[in-house]
Amino acid sequence: MEWETVIGLEIHAQLATRSKIFSGAPTAFGAAPNTQACEIDLALPGVLPVLNAEAVRMAVTFGAAIGAAVARRSVFARKNYFYPDLPKGYQISQYEQPIVGRGQVEIALDGGGTKTVGVTRAHLEEDAGKSLHEDFHGMTGIDLNRAGTPLLEIVSEPDMRSPAEAVAYARKIHQLVRYLGICDGNMQEGSFRCDANVSVRRRGSDRLGTRTELKNINSFRFLERAIQYEVERQVDLIENGGAVVQETRLYDPARDETRSMRSKEEANDYRYFPDPDLLPVVLDEDDIAAIVATMPELPDAKRERFERAYQLSAYDAGLLTATRETADYFEAVAQGCGDAKLAANWVMGDLAAALNRDGREIADSPVDAMGLTGLLQRLRDGTLSGKLAKDVFAAMWAGEGSADAIIEARGLRQVSDVGAIEAIVDQVIAANPDQAGQLRAGKDKVMGFLVGQVMKASQGKANPAQVNEILRRKLLDS
Amino acid sequence: MSLDRADVAKIAHLARLAVDGDEADAVARDLSRILDLVAQMSVVNTGGVPPMAHPLDMPQRLRPDVVTEPDRRDDLQATAPATEAGLYLVPRVIE
Amino acid sequence: MSLPLHERSLGQLAAGLRAREFSSRELATHYLGRIARLDPGLNSLVTTCAEDALAAADAADARLARGDGGPLTGLPLIHKDIFCTQGVRTSCGSRMLDTFVAPYDATVVARLKAAGTVMLGKANMDEFAMGSSNETSWYGPVRNPWDPDRVPGGSSGGSAAAVAARLAPVATGTDTGGSIRQPAALCGLTGIKPTYGRVSRWGMIAFASSLDQGGPLARSAQDAALVLQAVAGYDPHDSTSVDAPVPEYAATLDDGIAGLRVGLPKEYFGEGLDPKVRHSVETAIAELRRLGAQTVEISLANTALAVPTYYVVAPAECSSNLARYDGVRYGHRCADPKDLSDLYERSRAEGFGAEVKRRILIGTYVLSAGYYDAYYLKAQQLRQLISEDFRRAFAEVDVIAGPTSPTTAFRLGEKAGDPVTMYLSDIYTIAANLAGLPAMSLPAEPVGGLPVGLQLMGNYFAEARLLNVAHRLQEATDWHRRVPPGCE
Known part of the structure; x- marks a missing residue:
């Protein structure tokens, strides 16, 4: 094949905390709209965030599980943009100093063998709410129950070379977060979301091609299909003299294709800066060791x-x-x-x-x-x-x-009473004199037949080992 | 540092503030003056000075993972401009 | 003959309540009467809460009758309209929040409520605390009780005017770059901005989160100490609040100040300082010397950079803090938005005034791609240098003294057309916010019938020391007892 595919994944895992990352509102899925959005989640004037210790603990266990350095000091930053599901007009995330640094996982390859995939970083951030596009007199409804749910964003290196490898990596991360008990892994409910960065290049080239980011992928099967489609689209485009445009594309499972998401393509300028409402998260060796000690076997x-x-x-x-x-x-x-x-x-x-x-x-x-x-x-x-x-x-x-x-x-108890079995065995020997003679003459092959007859006569309840032993005793040892 | 109308339009859009055409020149002039004031910062060489994001040299305190907030939707939506079925309504969002 | 109620200190009022000389209801009624009579000429309040105040006063009277009141029980006050008050409109001086009724109390409000205080109303202020003259309020400018043609200062201008006019014995304010101290100076009051993190910011509507701090505006250091005592201290709702014990401020008010080392930064007495103001401040400093303090000239070398640094840091934080006002969940929403962009852009353009917009735009610009390092990062580095100036100074001195404001109160409209000139009026107050240090303003000798402020700055968590020095000065002088004409 002339083309090489290069894939990196950004996985958003919702952390399984009881309360939100910066507020005491519950995180349960499926509640009535806006009943789990408190004043902090709604960004009312004057509210302030306070970080959930459990979200930090969970992030640290993930870092330890992928052999990454856990940052002694990590910093929350504001990512500024306007969107109705983002109540503050900024998302609290980690930018320059994430809590989990570089790590790696091993994936099993289809053809046997394993491959190491690098994890660039993992950082804590808050989830946004949801826009509901059912028709409310031509309006969109905003539900902020999900706003403020803790997320661990896990960013891989562009180390995967096929859709199957991407799926193997995603499954591996999925398995890890579920083992750690830090994410329920439910892709349908959006607890575990994969965005894929996909590019192609001519085999042998050491330059990365222009990538597109695929979103809205809610199963491993769709992950594989979305990448597959996108690779074919990009190769066709280039082979026909076109060029890949760096953009976000939405996967449409019904049509099995990706399409450009133009509304998000407006020049983004997130104006990151350290969140002045939150101080640096500082962890010392003892804090980290105490957390690692709570980790289950991986x-x-x-x-x-x-x-x-x-x-x-x-x-x-x-x-x-x-x-x-x-x-x-x-x-x-x-x-x-x-x-x-x-x-x-x-x-x-x-x-x-x-x-x-x-x-x-x-x-x-x-x-x-x-x-x-x-x-x-x-x-x-x-x-x-x-x-x-x-x-x-x-x-x-x-x-x-x-x-x-x-x-x-x-009444399924197996018959193990020697007398009862002997009686059946005697009946079977009497009814099958030829086979009994052959066994006596040393033809072991008929043993199976005779055992089968005894089992049949006992309606399956006789203990086969005992039947065997009694037959032998009666026909061979005498 | 001098900003023109196009700069103002770009910043105003990032900040989601409508600036009318006839305001734009005055805004550009005011912002340029403020940036001139701010430009005085450049007289000091700050090479190697660690940035100070915060007056306190203190680590983040952590909160126990406990649900403390009951549902107060009715109170919290009391002054909302437009709601229906518990949802906040906005002009249709196209994705 | 006893002092009229509105001339009494908080301690005297509390004693009067305890002695059943008057009730909290009578006290509230007295002040509500003054508000009705005098505030129409001042515009210091945006909301008066007569009914709620009388109910709170009755509750306080019942508490006092049971004998379980504290030092503030039954005493009236006014909250700056930047503090969220449950069930009462909290406008922040902005059209954006004209209809916003807060569903919760700020920690400052909750603590003062628990102490038994009686809220008379909410004070006018510069919109979102952005201003130094109280001319940016959606509810119109506040007038200075000393001269109604002049500004009271800002942004806590309503709080200052109200206390100066004896519409309440004390008010709360907030200070991001001088917003407690400068109006205190221009209205002849004692105001303190505590160390960053000393007072909870929960429910205090954010302007610039790494600079904002709440505190009292009062008629004396003694009164300010009582109120600060009630609001200071750790709050689990504010990650930046400091979990350290709060000293008993009243206990050290009377300590002697002999041997106190007072630093006089030469940069605070140079060009730009009105000579008459300078003379008044030097008179106050001479009084400190007379009380036994030693003065020493120091240098805060980066003083001139405080204003430029501030006008990067504060707008940057403000541009992000004010992004939540989008017309979706609360606050002003434009009529008939044609799409989402229109909803945002028009609601915000209509809801915010010119100064707020300027700061949002500047803040957006300095954080935007390609400019972050030159502006925001540079400002953070300068903030470090400015703080280091103070660290060095406080190795040598106990407090730093100087003017609060370069001039006395200016005329309404005098600087309104020129944002940069207005910004420079905060030249002496901004550095304490950048460093996070406690600082206060107290009256020096008035000039031409207008108050002058002496500023005292202290090391981190040295509020007790500042209040002590201010109190000793006030014991020896009567500048803080002057009453604006017509407010006797």
Whole structure:
């Protein structure tokens, strides 16, 4: 291919604080318009911002998670522009001195291997409100509930070379912020937003092409498609003798295209200057160490530990650590039932399939970790056969109760009474003299057939291991 | 430092202040005079002097993450120029 | 014969209330009567709150009857209309906020309310505190009680005129570049701008956030100390308020000043200072010497740069602080905006007066791309140099003394057409704001029937020292007791 794509991402992660970054108003999503906008959020005359400690703590944990230097001194600045969803006429952000400096993350590449993507910086800022364009007599309605919600803006280096790499990076950041518990990651509700800076250049060139900034991307799938479309648009443009214009473009998922956002193209001059209402945020080594001590185990470390401690393949460990909820679920089941392999197979198998089928997250799975542990214990102690266990799981999923309750109610307890099994075995030997003779003669192959007949006669309740043993004893040891 | 009408128009737009055509010359003259006053700053060499953004050499104090503000929408919208269904209304915003 | 109520100090009024010589209601009624009689000629108030004041006075009387009042309970005052007052219009002297009723109280207001004070009304002021003559108010100019053809100074001109005319025993003001001290000087009052961060800015409508500070305008240092005591101190709503104990100002008022080292900056006595004002200020300084102070000439070398520096820093912050007035959530909105730009540009053009617009435009310009370093950054560096001048000076002296204003009150309209001449009238007051230092003005000997202000500046958090020096001077002189003609 003649063209190389260069992509950098700006991710806005809404921090999961209870109150806003500079006011005591709540941050919950979906409240009635302007019921969560206090005088500070509305920029009434005379109000002043006071910084939320939790937003700072969250930013510091992110910095530590990407191996970045956390600034001992960071400064809030005002970014001045007029827009109806920006009540003060400026956004409080960090400009020259962000709280998180340069860091990096590793992403897994499609064709195997990994790649390091640089994070230029991450800074704290406040979110704006929302404009509602439904028709109010030809007017736009402004809801300022979101105004003042804390954001961590995470800016990458232009290190990605394909839409797939961009998605892998975005997913990685998404995984990290969710692991850290600093962002709920909900892209539909706008808690995690990606803007992509995209340019193309001829392969081998060391100069960056003119970039465009893509906005309004609310899923990983759209991120990939928006970049894909934009790359093709830029290449077509250049190949047809045109030139890329530096601009902001909106992705339209319905038409799967990007279009110029001319209203924002007015020459911006943000007139940044240090916010005189806020003093520098100063953190010393002890502050940072205390915050880092509260951090959970991060995905890469957890994956490596799972591989080691539970003897899982890298692939399985990766799947089981994709989210903190999955990893916690798996680990609880593995330790509860005492068989990590079995736990892994169920979590990635029957559980994942059921969640997928019902479109549920593991956090609201009808069968929780304790429930699945109860089921796998019955499987391990021989109470249930593998087949019965699947039936019981389905019943648990349907809300019929715990594994033990279902086993009891349905009389599914596996038959382990030696006398009862011997009686069935005797019947089967009598009914299948040829096969019994072959086994006696050393033809081990027929063992499976005879076990199957016994299981069938017991309606699946006989303990297969015991059936095996009794058959052997009766036909081989005598 | 002397500003002309075009400079005034540009600054006025950034500041979202309508300046009428007949005001523009007077405004340009006043602003130019103020900038002449301000230009006296250049007599002092400030190379290497750390900028002072704030009179206090004090770190930012942090607030605990606690919701303290109840919904007071009705009070806060009491003197709003135009609201409907709890929203502030503005002329249509085109994106 | 006892003093009329409006000539009594806060301490005397409080004692009278406690002794049941008069009630808070009677006191409020007395002052409301003076307001009705005298304010039409002064225009010092934009809102009078007679009904609320009497209700507050009754509440204060009940409190006093229960014996749980404090030193300010039942005493009337006036708030500059820059302080948000819940349920009462807070206009900031601007058409922009002509209809704005604040839904909350400023911390200064809340603390004085909790102390049991009775708000008589809201004082006129230069629009958004931008002015030195009180001629930029949407509600018209305020007249100086000493001479109604002259300005009272600004921006707290309404507060100063009201207290000078005995329409209230004390008023609040704010000082960004001299807005408490200069009107105090021009109206013959004692006003103090505390150290930046000493008094909460919550609910005090911002002009230039890194310079603004609230404080009292009173008839004596003793009264000013009482009010400052009530409003000073840490406020969790203001990140820039300082969490440090507030000393008992009254406790040190009477301390001797023998051996006090008083610095006289030579730059404050040079060209531009009216010789008669100079003579009056030197007389006051001689009095300090007579009381045992030692004076020493010092240099604040960058004094001449304070005005240019200020006219970058203050407009820059103002241009951003006033961006919120956009006609969307409150305040003036133009009729029939045709689109969003029109809504913004016309609402703001109609809502703001000429001086506010000038400062917004200057501030926008100095922060804009390509000019930031030459103007804003340069001004921040000069601010550092100006502060260093003071650091060096306070290594040698306890207080700095000089004139508050280069002239006595000028005539209405005299400087209104020329912003730069007006700006230069703040040449002696601006530096304290840039450095964040406490400073006050108190009356020196009047000149030609017009008051003159002596300015005292102190080191950070040295308010107690300033009030002490001022009080000792006032114990020894009667300049602060002069009453404007017709206001007896």
